Amino acid sequence: MLTIRDLHSGYGRIEALHGVDLDIEAGEIVTLIGANGAGKTTLLMTICGKPRATEGAIRFEGADITRLPTFQIVRRGIAHSPEGRRIFSRMTVLENLQMGAVVADPRHFPADLERVLALFPRLEERLNQRGGTLSGGEQQMLAIGRALMSRPRLLLLDEPSLGLAPLVVGQIFKIVREINREQQVTVFLVEQNAFHALKLAHRAYVMVNGRITLRGTGAELLANPAVRAAYLEGGHTPAAETGP
Amino acid sequence: MLKDALAAAVVAALLALPLLGFRLADSQQGLSLDYRFAWVGYAAAAVFIGRLGMAFAAAAFSRVFQRKRQTLLPLAGRPSRNRKIVGWLLVAAALLLPLAPFADRNLIDKATLLLIYVMLGWGLNIVVGLAGLLDLGYVAFYAVGAYSYALLSQTFGLSFWLCLPFAGALAACFGILLGFPVLRLRGDYLAIVTLGFGEIVRVVLLNWESLTNGPNGISGIQRPSFFGLPFLAAAPGRTTFHEFFGLPFSPGQRIIFLYYVILVLALATNLFTLRIRRLPIGRAWEALREDETACRSLGINPTRTKLSAFALGAMFAGFAGSFFATRQGFISPESFTFIESAIILAIVVLGGMGSQIGIVLAAILLVGLPEWFRDLQQYRMLAFGGAMVLIMLWRPRGLLASREPTIRLAADALEAAPQTAGEAAR
Numbered sequence A: 001m002l003t004i005r006d007l008h009s010g011y012g013r014i015e016a017l018h019g020v021d022l023d024i025e026a027g028e029i030v031t032l033i034g035a036n037g038a039g040k041t042t043l044l045m046t047i048c049g050k051p052r053a054t055e056g057a058i059r060f061e062g063a064d065i066t067r068l069p070t071f072q073i074v075r076r077g078i079a080h081s082p083e084g085r086r087i088f089s090r091m092t093v094l095e096n097l098q099m100g101a102v103v104a105d106p107r108h109f110p111a112d113l114e115r116v117l118a119l120f121p122r123l124e125e126r127l128n129q130r131g132g133t134l135s136g137g138e139q140q141m142l143a144i145g146r147a148l149m150s151r152p153r154l155l156l157l158d159e160p161s162l163g164l165a166p167l168v169v170g171q172i173f174k175i176v177r178e179i180n181r182e183q184q185v186t187v188f189l190v191e192q193n194a195f196h197a198l199k200l201a202h203r204a205y206v207m208v209n210g211r212i213t214l215r216g217t218g219a220e221l222l223a224n225p226a227v228r229a230a231y232l233e234g235g236h237t238p239a240a241e242t243g244p
Numbered sequence B: 001m002l003k004d005a006l007a008a009a010v011v012a013a014l015l016a017l018p019l020l021g022f023r024l025a026d027s028q029q030g031l032s033l034d035y036r037f038a039w040v041g042y043a044a045a046a047v048f049i050g051r052l053g054m055a056f057a058a059a060a061f062s063r064v065f066q067r068k069r070q071t072l073l074p075l076a077g078r079p080s081r082n083r084k085i086v087g088w089l090l091v092a093a094a095l096l097l098p099l100a101p102f103a104d105r106n107l108i109d110k111a112t113l114l115l116i117y118v119m120l121g122w123g124l125n126i127v128v129g130l131a132g133l134l135d136l137g138y139v140a141f142y143a144v145g146a147y148s149y150a151l152l153s154q155t156f157g158l159s160f161w162l163c164l165p166f167a168g169a170l171a172a173c174f175g176i177l178l179g180f181p182v183l184r185l186r187g188d189y190l191a192i193v194t195l196g197f198g199e200i201v202r203v204v205l206l207n208w209e210s211l212t213n214g215p216n217g218i219s220g221i222q223r224p225s226f227f228g229l230p231f232l233a234a235a236p237g238r239t240t241f242h243e244f245f246g247l248p249f250s251p252g253q254r255i256i257f258l259y260y261v262i263l264v265l266a267l268a269t270n271l272f273t274l275r276i277r278r279l280p281i282g283r284a285w286e287a288l289r290e291d292e293t294a295c296r297s298l299g300i301n302p303t304r305t306k307l308s309a310f311a312l313g314a315m316f317a318g319f320a321g322s323f324f325a326t327r328q329g330f331i332s333p334e335s336f337t338f339i340e341s342a343i344i345l346a347i348v349v350l351g352g353m354g355s356q357i358g359i360v361l362a363a364i365l366l367v368g369l370p371e372w373f374r375d376l377q378q379y380r381m382l383a384f385g386g387a388m389v390l391i392m393l394w395r396p397r398g399l400l401a402s403r404e405p406t407i408r409l410a411a412d413a414l415e416a417a418p419q420t421a422g423e424a425a426r
Helices: A040-047 A070-075 A093-100 A106-119 A121-125 A136-148 A166-182 A194-200 A218-223 A225-233 A237-242 B002-020 B037-072 B080-099 B105-130 B139-156 B160-182 B187-207 B252-276 B280-290 B292-297 B302-328 B338-351 B356-372 B374-394 B411-425
Strands: A002-011 A014-024 A029-034 A055-060 A078-081 A154-158 A186-191 A203-208 A211-217 B022-027 B030-035
Touching: A002 A040, A014 A029, A014 A040, A014 A055, A014 A211, A029 A040, A029 A166, A029 A194, A040 A078, A040 A154, A040 A186, A070 A078, A070 B292, A078 A136, A093 A106, A093 A136, A093 B280, A106 A121, A106 A136, A106 A166, A121 A136, A136 A154, A136 A166, A166 A186, A166 A194, A186 A194, A194 A218, A194 A225, A203 A218, A211 A218, A218 A225, B002 B037, B080 B105, B080 B252, B080 B356, B105 B252, B105 B280, B105 B302, B105 B338, B105 B356, B139 B160, B139 B187, B139 B302, B139 B338, B160 B187, B160 B302, B187 B338, B252 B280, B252 B302, B252 B356, B280 B292, B280 B302, B292 B302, B338 B356, B338 B374, B356 B374
Parallel strands: A029 A186, A029 A203, A078 A154, A154 A186
Antiparallel strands: A002 A014, A002 A055, A203 A211, B022 B030
């Protein structure tokens, strides 16, 4: 579904990705784990066209999307729930969801809204409330719900667990699994919370300093001693040192 | 509290020393200096007492205000019904104003001027309040509209109503012209470029003498007619307004007609904004103001969204400019200086960035009051500045700061939520 070959990207003269190869098949949950500054978010953002790739190619469902502007990439069926959630805090929950549906056919809106509210019943109670007054977990639900309103075939999630209580993280990951299973949405999940992410994912990649260093099924990587040492048992301390 | 008041008094004394302490006086030997240090003392004492009083008042009121704020915040747009009633009352008052017994020519004239600024405020609100693009050169589009009408009517003899759409379209083109180079800019940088754009337009009007007659301006601009009936005492070969309706001629008829024209134009601007906020493009403006990156990742084309905001905002300034030209009968670059942009922007900001009624209130405060306070003479601008400072102290986010949601579900209608929302979304 998504094929990335020898991708280089970065900000100005600083290159953050040095030749990334990655594949996502339809129906999968693929996760990318790595330390702070490894280039995970840059990879997601490069898929979305900003920053633009300096070298390499990104193909989505067979079509080259490397040079497309962001809004056209999104219109092809990729939804991006960005890092830090970025919901519209002055707008109400319902308006936020409407914003997510701008690229979708307006006739689908009632059904899509029902589907998203069924996934996140908490949002239904808060439809008229301003986005900025939601709790962190609810904001994350809103960010994912908003992304789903465009009826994506591929959902890119950037650190949905960031700053959330462990209990809420568990809820969110459960919902991600539901989205994947019941709605047939392929998920590409970027996470620092390696344990949860690897348990959820069918396949996983490990990124260090802008390169993919390990790949395998989620279970394989969970059992891998190097991964355990770097990302699981020692917490994040040893991993943080590998960042630039 | 005492310390704060003392500090304020010291600052006031330092400021007052050069301003009030010395005075040039005419005497037999020419100019001499008078010393008025007592005045400096009065100023410092007044500030000290005032500041102390403010602190006491703030302490007394703070509890009341805090409670109010807490109830207002979580639920979106609670004052909605009140605002609607106030809005309709204002419209009714504006419609009936010329019939009121106290409405003389002078009052209607000032109300017309006020409505021009209300319309400009509503137009700029599209750019600044909704799309969040800080525009300090809005008067440029106002000027484009005014000159378009003046030149079209003088060169081709076209009527006001024919020129109006042309003037709006031309101003919208200028809006796009400004929009293109500033697509990537935000905030302070955008403000600087738009400020420059406003000045460029004015300087071009000033120097392109063959077209605009330079600093002398254009005079004798055609006045609007009532469906072809001119407002004149007598027009050879044509029926005038008063002849057609069998009324005695009065110059006040034109004033009242102009008042209704700008009222209709302003209300059209308002209606347009209220409608477009519910459409995807209007929502996209508001979302763009909050977070451009998020907008991109939702599939919004930021280029088109920004340019449409610039173009539509400029279009309404163009309409207002045409009206200004036909009302004055004379325009020159002097009417389109930076201070006009600043006043319009102040109206939008004081009104609460995006609030339609807030803009009306702010326009009354900023344009209406100085006009009515002309009796204060040289202290007029002092009162103006003081009023602005007071508003910003009292309502730091504008008169009506809370944003009205464009769509709302009643709590008991949650069962039917998806259907209702879907209809509203269409």
